[in-house]
Each structure stands twice: as C-alpha cells, then as structure tokens.
Amino acid sequence: MIAFTLPGFDLPKFIRATLAEDLGEGLPGGGRDVTSESVIPAEARFSGVMDSRDAITVAGLPLAKAFFRHLDPECRIEALVADGDQVASGTDLMRIEGRARALLTAERSALNIVQHLSGIATLTCAYVGAMREGSATCTLLDTRKTIPGLRFLEKYATRQGGAQNHRMGLWDAAMIKDNHVAVAGSVGEAVRRARAAGVEKIICEVDRLDQIEPALQAGAHHLLLDNMDPATLAEAVALVAGRVPTEASGGVNLQTIAAKAASGVDFISVGRLTQSAPAADIGLDFKPL
The missing domain is CATH 3.20.20.70 (Aldolase class I)
Known part of the structure; x- marks a missing residue:
C-alpha cells in the first residue's frame, strides 16, 4: 500500500470500498470486471500515461497509485509531478506498467479521485490568486x-x-x-x-x-x-x-x-x-x- 496518510482517514478501507462498489461485490453476478475478463487475456500487460488536458493544480496522485497497486502489487508506477504542483495543459502526471486486467479494473476509480481532487485544488488555487x-x-x-x-x-x-x-x-x-x-x-x-x-x-x-x-x-x-x-x-x-x-x-x-x-x-x-x-x-x- 502507498505511504499516504491523513489523520482520521483509512486509506485501505477507502480503496477496498471504492473498488467493491465498482465491481458490484455482494450483488447478483457481481464481484468481477466482466469486460476486462472477457476481452483481455489474463497474461496481457499494459503501459500507460496519465495526463492532464487542463492546466491544473494536482491532487490525488498517491491515491491513484494505491488503487493500481491494490490490484497489481507488482505494477511499476512513476509519478512525474507531485500533489500541489501547478501544471500546464498536456502535462504527463504518471507512468504506469503492469497487468492489463488489473490496471483497467482500477482505472476508473483512480481517475475519478484524481479528477475530483485536482478540480478542488485548481479552484482553490484560483480563489487564492x-x-x-x-x-x-x-x-x-x-x-x-x-x-x-x-x-x-x-x-x-x-x-x-x-x-x-x-x-x-x-x-x-x-x-x-x-x-x-x-x-x-x-x-x-x-x-x-x-x-x-x-x-x-x-x-x-x-x-x-x-x-x-x-x-x-x-x-x-x-x-x-x-x-x-x-x-x-x-x-x-x-x-x-x-x-x-x-x-x-x-x-x-x-x-x-x-x-x-x-x-x-x-x-x-x-x-x-x-x-x-x-x-x-x-x-x-x-x-x-
């Protein structure tokens, strides 16, 4: 698990609950990523780049790492910027390499949290200015x-x-x-x-x-x-x-x-x-x- 801590916040619990919701754990037919399982070979590997299409203030990258590593503990992740950085449109934020199924299953949850938190940080920065x-x-x-x-x-x-x-x-x-x-x-x-x-x-x-x-x-x-x-x-x-x-x-x-x-x-x-x-x-x- 990524070394990201906030007083009062349980990161492992948050990661588990978020992924369980997306996978439909406990629901009839749930508990799996039906698209990735049916389309992507089990041995397939991916590499990818997370990038910003807006000029933003970055927030949430450690949580994105935690989502990916929860499903693929051996995936390779390189953060190219840090939370709090102000970056231009088109900036690469993170490089990822690992098991394709796991990365695709975690993708939406990881992106959702970075998009949401970076949106808040960006608006906050505008208000400070x-x-x-x-x-x-x-x-x-x-x-x-x-x-x-x-x-x-x-x-x-x-x-x-x-x-x-x-x-x-x-x-x-x-x-x-x-x-x-x-x-x-x-x-x-x-x-x-x-x-x-x-x-x-x-x-x-x-x-x-x-x-x-x-x-x-x-x-x-x-x-x-x-x-x-x-x-x-x-x-x-x-x-x-x-x-x-x-x-x-x-x-x-x-x-x-x-x-x-x-x-x-x-x-x-x-x-x-x-x-x-x-x-x-x-x-x-x-x-x-």
Whole structure:
C-alpha cells in the first residue's frame, strides 16, 4: 500500500470500498470486471500515461497509485509531478506498467479521485490568486460543505491549492450560528453557554455590527462576519480592533473575494471550493506491451 496518510482517514478501507462498489461485490453476478475478463487475456500487460488536458493544480496522485497497486502489487508506477504542483495543459502526471486486467479494473476509480481532487485544488488555487489582489495576508479557508465520506480527501485537496482547513467537523470547535442564537436567545447568551461548557475554541457568527461587542464580551475566540459587503466588513474589522481573528463568509466568489479581503479580515471561508469545483480533465491511455 502507498505511504499516504491523513489523520482520521483509512486509506485501505477507502480503496477496498471504492473498488467493491465498482465491481458490484455482494450483488447478483457481481464481484468481477466482466469486460476486462472477457476481452483481455489474463497474461496481457499494459503501459500507460496519465495526463492532464487542463492546466491544473494536482491532487490525488498517491491515491491513484494505491488503487493500481491494490490490484497489481507488482505494477511499476512513476509519478512525474507531485500533489500541489501547478501544471500546464498536456502535462504527463504518471507512468504506469503492469497487468492489463488489473490496471483497467482500477482505472476508473483512480481517475475519478484524481479528477475530483485536482478540480478542488485548481479552484482553490484560483480563489487564492483572486484573493491576493485584495490582500497579501488574508488566508483562505474551506468549509464543511463536503461530500459525505470524502471530507478528509476534499480538505486535503484544498490544502494542495493553497487554503487552510476550517473545522474538520462538529467536534473540534464550536461554531455558533443563527439557529443556535435563536434557541439560546442572543449571541451573548450562546457564547456564554459555550464558555461555561469549557469549549476551547468558540467561533461566533454575526450578521449585524451590533452583535460584535456582545459576542466579544461573552468570550468568543473568533468572529465569522456573515454576508457583509466590503464596507461593512471594514467597519466590523475596525470595531473588533484585533481582539480576535475575523472571518468573512457568504457571498464570496471569484469576482468579490478581492474586495472582501481588502476590508482587513484575517480569513475568508468559501464553500464553493468543495461544493462546486468542476472535475479536472485528466485521461489515461494504455498500450499493450
């Protein structure tokens, strides 16, 4: 197995489950690649090249290696670039040589994950570039708007594109949003309850300037300034006056991010990075040996 590890992510389990789904394990007639078994001789060998048809930021190559080696432990793989590299259209990413049936069976799963993760990394890189037009110091954050089961991989991809991870889940920080405030009665009361519970990091969403001081007085560690225009963001940053980090969220796209960054916020979070990234156009062409 490839030496690729992420805290909280079980790579062998992911590889097995993904291939089992594609092979139809447990279904009537399932558990095999009927096309490769019927068309490709058992002794046939292939060599191939994975290449990008787009200019991309690469992510997911170690997982592609893991898919191929799971089915052909003796296959030869040469990575020609690394995750996080920005490459031009037409760039070769990986060379592969091994048993034809195994490589064809693993091909779709390997390509799917590289296309998906590279798409996220590429979009993230575009957002970082646009953000830099407004601020040299603002940091881009991802969100929890991820596909179930793929969060660790998708957040890995945003890091390859130049972002930092926000919360990984519901467990590593409190994020008090409008629905929590509605139940608690006020921003200040919601923050006070989290502090009383001993929560180490409390992020509090505010969508009005008059909520800032109550949130800070109650002990919020980080303010999420929700759906504010750049002028209001700048006013909010002035009111916070460096007491806690500030984060802009909502209404952020490639056209608006520079102005929001120029307001002076420390962070900008963007759900689109994982929610709306198009897959990168990556192909894999084999030839018999």
